Amino acid sequence: MVDLTGDGEGYIHAITGENFFNKYRDIRENIMMPTQNYEIMQPSIQKNDASEKALNSIIREHTKQVRLNEMIGDTIVFENRIFAPDPSEINLNIDLLYIPVWEIKGKREVMDINGYDGHIMAIKVYNDAEMV
Secondary structure, eight states: OOOOOOOOOOEEOTTTOOEEOOOOOSOOSOOOOOSTTOOOOOOSSOHHHHHHHHHHHHHHHHOEEEEEEEEETTEEEEEEEEEOOOGGGOOOOOOOOOOOEEEEEOSSEEEEEETTTOOEEEEEEOOOOOOO
């Protein structure tokens, strides 16, 4: 018997499409946002695409490859089997969260830092030509 049960939480970055198997805690329903110097970006991934991407990640994460061996007479038969969860048995709850991102502009690069947990999300380097 191969156990494929599991539960967990994660998120898909709606701008970049990256998957993360982490959990955001202490989420607030509403918060007042200053309107100056802030930009609320719209997701580039639609809810259906996010659901499909999450489903594929969950299936990939919980797929197991099992090697079976059986003795038939004097012969040992090896068989590799792949067991994957059935998509109809996976329950997804999807919500859209807005996470603060700090964009720090330097002389030659821009760094995006997740305002919730502090990890560096992206570093973009400028390669523009300079006009003299």
